């Protein structure tokens with residue numbers, strides 16, 4: 001069996017996608033998952049599929065994309081228009097840069113980035129925002145007005 005045949009044997013027809021720009025049904029991966037930790041589950045409780053090929057483990061949807069469209073450029077990743085992480089339907093996959101995908105997903109970074117103001121209502125303008133290495137944002141106005149003792153503790 002070729003890798004493509006092994007791959008196809010683990011894909012089953014799924015529900016019609018209700019997301020705009022994702023025509024037709026999802027093709028759901030029934031093979032192994034990359035992780036089964038609840039933290040990594042998508043909005044439908046699904047997980048990114050894992051596929052073993054040439055001694056490597058790759059994400060199932062990435063393999064599907066590369067089979068159809070060619071290699072994924074550095075810095076880019078394959079995103080699901082249908083929002084189902086275990087879908088490998090080519091019509092539902094598109095190349096996006098890493099940041100776009102993070103913002104579009106429903107993870108904590110994405111939810112945070114969509115907020116336009118801090119919890120006290122100061123706007124997250126470029127001048128008033130400090131982005132930490134983990135992607136979370138701090139309000140500079142709040143940091144300035146916080147007592148020095150508290151600032152050291154944080």
Ligand SMILES: [Zn+2]
Pocket residue numbers: 017022025026027082083084087088089092
């Ligand atoms: Zn899909």
Ligand SMILES: [Zn+2]
Pocket residue numbers: 118119120121122139140141142
């Ligand atoms: Zn603030």
